[in-house]
Amino acid sequence: RCVPLCHASAIISCMKTMLSILVVVYVCLCSLLGGALGDSTVPASGAVSPNDPSILYIGRFDTTNPIAPRADWAGVSISAVVTGTSSFGFTMTSSNNDAVRVFVRLLDGTPVLDQDLTLSSSTAPIMVSTSLTKSTSYTVLIYKRTEAIFGTITLSSLLFEAESVLRLPPRAPYRMHFIGDSITSGYGNTGTFGCSFSSQTEDNYQTYAAQISRAVSAESMMTSWSGIGVARNYNDWQYPSPIPMPKFWNRTLANSQYGGGAEYSASSFQPHVVFINLGTNDYSTSPYPDQTSWQTYYINFINTIKAYYVVAQPKFILACGPMIGDPCCTYVQNVAMATGSTFLDLHVTNGCPGDCGCDYHPNVQGHTKMANAAIPIVRNLLQAHTTTITPSSTSTSAMTGASSSEDSSSRALTSSLSLSSSSPSSTSSSSSRAQTMSTSSSTTIGSGSGSGSGTSGSMGFTLHVYVSGLSPSFQDNSWATPGTYTLGVPSIMYTPSAWGAVALNCRMGSCIDLNQVQYLTFQVSGNGNSGQLVNLYISPYTNVAFPLSITTTWQQVTIDLRQSLPITTYNGVWFQDRSGGTQPQILIKDIILYAPATSATTMHAPASSSVVAQTSSSSTSQPTSSASSSLSSCVSTSSRATSFSSSSSTSLPSSSSTTSSSSSSPSGGTPPTLSGASTCQILNSGAELICALIFLVGLLC
Numbered sequence: 001r002c003v004p005l006c007h008a009s010a011i012i013s014c015m016k017t018m019l020s021i022l023v024v025v026y027v028c029l030c031s032l033l034g035g036a037l038g039d040s041t042v043p044a045s046g047a048v049s050p051n052d053p054s055i056l057y058i059g060r061f062d063t064t065n066p067i068a069p070r071a072d073w074a075g076v077s078i079s080a081v082v083t084g085t086s087s088f089g090f091t092m093t094s095s096n097n098d099a100v101r102v103f104v105r106l107l108d109g110t111p112v113l114d115q116d117l118t119l120s121s122s123t124a125p126i127m128v129s130t131s132l133t134k135s136t137s138y139t140v141l142i143y144k145r146t147e148a149i150f151g152t153i154t155l156s157s158l159l160f161e162a163e164s165v166l167r168l169p170p171r172a173p174y175r176m177h178f179i180g181d182s183i184t185s186g187y188g189n190t191g192t193f194g195c196s197f198s199s200q201t202e203d204n205y206q207t208y209a210a211q212i213s214r215a216v217s218a219e220s221m222m223t224s225w226s227g228i229g230v231a232r233n234y235n236d237w238q239y240p241s242p243i244p245m246p247k248f249w250n251r252t253l254a255n256s257q258y259g260g261g262a263e264y265s266a267s268s269f270q271p272h273v274v275f276i277n278l279g280t281n282d283y284s285t286s287p288y289p290d291q292t293s294w295q296t297y298y299i300n301f302i303n304t305i306k307a308y309y310v311v312a313q314p315k316f317i318l319a320c321g322p323m324i325g326d327p328c329c330t331y332v333q334n335v336a337m338a339t340g341s342t343f344l345d346l347h348v349t350n351g352c353p354g355d356c357g358c359d360y361h362p363n364v365q366g367h368t369k370m371a372n373a374a375i376p377i378v379r380n381l382l383q384a385h386t387t388t389i390t391p392s393s394t395s396t397s398a399m400t401g402a403s404s405s406e407d408s409s410s411r412a413l414t415s416s417l418s419l420s421s422s423s424p425s426s427t428s429s430s431s432s433r434a435q436t437m438s439t440s441s442s443t444t445i446g447s448g449s450g451s452g453s454g455t456s457g458s459m460g461f462t463l464h465v466y467v468s469g470l471s472p473s474f475q476d477n478s479w480a481t482p483g484t485y486t487l488g489v490p491s492i493m494y495t496p497s498a499w500g501a502v503a504l505n506c507r508m509g510s511c512i513d514l515n516q517v518q519y520l521t522f523q524v525s526g527n528g529n530s531g532q533l534v535n536l537y538i539s540p541y542t543n544v545a546f547p548l549s550i551t552t553t554w555q556q557v558t559i560d561l562r563q564s565l566p567i568t569t570y571n572g573v574w575f576q577d578r579s580g581g582t583q584p585q586i587l588i589k590d591i592i593l594y595a596p597a598t599s600a601t602t603m604h605a606p607a608s609s610s611v612v613a614q615t616s617s618s619s620t621s622q623p624t625s626s627a628s629s630s631l632s633s634c635v636s637t638s639s640r641a642t643s644f645s646s647s648s649s650t651s652l653p654s655s656s657s658t659t660s661s662s663s664s665s666p667s668g669g670t671p672p673t674l675s676g677a678s679t680c681q682i683l684n685s686g687a688e689l690i691c692a693l694i695f696l697v698g699l700l701c
Helices: 006-030 207-214 291-306 328-338 366-388 677-700
Strands: 056-058 077-083 088-094 097-106 113-118 126-129 137-144 154-161 166-167 174-180 218-224 273-277 315-320 342-345 442-445 460-465 473-477 484-485 490-493 501-506 519-525 534-541 542-547 555-560 572-577 586-596
Touching: 006 056, 006 572, 077 154, 088 137, 097 126, 166 328, 174 207, 207 273, 207 366, 273 366, 291 328, 291 490, 315 328, 328 342, 328 460, 328 501, 342 366, 442 519, 501 534
Parallel strands: 174 218, 174 273, 273 315, 315 342, 342 460, 442 555
Antiparallel strands: 056 077, 077 137, 077 166, 088 126, 088 154, 097 113, 097 137, 460 586, 473 501, 484 490, 490 586, 501 572, 519 555, 519 586, 534 542, 534 572
16 A cells, blocks of 8 residues: 555555554554553452453343343343453352353364353352463353343353453454344254253254354344244234234343333444344234234334434344244235345245254254355345445446355355346347356346346345245146156256146245346256256246256356346246156256345446456455556556555456546546655655554564
């Protein structure tokens, strides 16, 4: 960055960079001089007060009494980094029989201790370990694994060896708020199918919500209660129920009998993403809520949350969990569409007994499958929330939240989606349209320049057809020869023959509405063979066939339905043999209908621009520019100023029309240079000297 430049904008940019480095150097020097910010020394008694600034609290705590903070929601945690102690313990009580999970880890995350403890009303100290190494720094974490029905915990002290040093743990870059019922709480997830539910069979740390949070580096707040609904709680004869989640979610403490009615301060936690998994209890028993009123209750609830988190303006994910099907899932989809949220179908478990714990709830294995389905989508939304690129009239930059390390079978499929403005197709043509991208293993069919979404593959509204099993919103209406196909996990296994077809139709009416979805994406493999003749149809419109190009390995196929089909509503997805004979088996998986995310916090691209998702770059790719400007005589002919509007870890596409924002003025001209070569040389020399000094101090740190 400290390239000697004569341009005023470049000098300012360099000075900003140096100022940032100085801040880092200041913190570094504080550490070297023994005055690290936020450090505290454990008193002679060995007991650290809960109001010590080196303790990190995540989740909702009632701190009316700052030396006795209370919490009852599942997933709240207390942590600190400690050096110079051989022992660790704490004093904590429970109003009932709460269970906590206690971790001791090295600073690099290596586990040292993982212990489950059941609490009581006893105020006796709980010693976790007496064999730590004094010269080693550790992160200690106390995590409430049980939900509020098992009581309220109160912390009295953390216990370490006298004179050891405590400091605040590093904060995660993102924040998420999970709102849900027993599934989000972790009800019965550590039990074996057929077990009885207790505090010993509930571990929120192993829920899909907690797993997602760790995977995306987010601090999470859990607001969940077993049996709760959007408008009707489990088996409630009243509708609406007196206290459903909308009247419950913003409490500091869930248990009103322990003073939990106080509202939690929104300023204390503003999330990037709100993840709601509700509806299971509303429709688990009769009488079932009617569609119109229930959807209205849900929409109003989301609007309330949006007003509560008006500063953060979070993205919303509305999930339909694995213990409920239609009509609930369809209604949740409708609410997602009405509120601009992302719908997520979590029917990815294998059911009971394999993926079930107590009372038919998902076990840890089931929760892991749910988390794996959601993680790519959450990552994508986090990037869309935190990154805004507003292109000028002459350039467009696009990026994607997918990384090269993502599993090729991820449910979100963001790492393989490709949107292109090439090969536009007419919606009235009856001929099939296909375009194979020779540079990657993805295929885009019927993509047009008219979409202008600029989302680089990020998903907004989604409708799962087949993801590790058939979605409850669809049914099997295949007319393939018996024995030639299996709806397996994670793939459909199909031997194309005799004009047969694997037909996955909507369970209720025409659920594929092109006003809600735009793209169909799926993966297909020839299972070691290639060239099988198979057409894809969007039922009932069979005048347009999409011939698949099948290879020996998995290929990602994405079809722009709006550009390829003439009507707006459809009722199924069909894969049909077009040979009339018998062909080698093919595999099909991860069939998803979706619309790109459209939000003010995502990228905006003019309709005429080509937007391409970067799929495999893990290092920075700099945009090149065909434009060159004449710099002053002080600037080396080999140096070039390039400005980035995003972080250095982001891949940016190369474009002959992309220009550096620092090399042009708002009007498109060249910024003014400083007059006089001598002035320029003085500025350059001074900047170089300061940069060199900062670099040396940085090396020392």
